[in-house]
Amino acid sequence: MKINWGTGLVIGMALFIGFILFFVFRISTDKDLNHDLVTEGYYQKEMELQEDIYAQQNTAAMEKQIAGKKTEAGYMLQFPAMYNPEKIEGKVFLYRPSNQRLDFEIPLKLNDPNLLIPDDRLVAGRWNITIDWEYEGKSFRYKKEITY
Known part of the structure; x- marks a missing residue:
């Protein structure tokens, strides 16, 4: 199967978006990472x-x-x-x-x-x-x- 430049571009963007979403999900659900406010109250x-x-x-x-x-x-x-x-x-x-x-x-x-x-x-x-x-x-x- 031959992939033209348009298909390659779409695959590349899909992989990049998937990569970013993976890290956003991982950071927001990881219990070891701390998301503190600067100060309480x-x-x-x-x-x-x-x-x-x-x-x-x-x-x-x-x-x-x-x-x-x-x-x-x-x-x-x-x-x-x-x-x-x-x-x-x-x-x-x-x-x-x-x-x-x-x-x-x-x-x-x-x-x-x-x-x-x-x-x-x-x-x-x-x-x-x-x-x-x-x-x-x-x-x-x-x-x-x-x-x-």
Whole structure:
């Protein structure tokens, strides 16, 4: 049987469309692949945006900022010495853009101005750190991207 160019073109397009449909079906039904949203409660987060803006403005107005550095024991966050660590309350949220299962939150109760995030909780790669904290009724928000 002889195949002309029109028949070959139709067969080629049919094979290509079948190939694409196979991968679309496989990706949408595979339980091992994760299809996470960027964040849970997206619309609720947007409603809290103005409060976040005020908290970030308070942080930007601080004389000395929170410092972070990598140590052998983990990632060390150092709060400014002008704030009494025992009056600082809040939470530290670590967000892993590539895998939602690695995200975690640490409550912020300090006895000294340093907070150590243990090395065993941090996987190598990019992390977004968000610290929401209050000091004497004033809200602060610190955000930073780190590569660990």
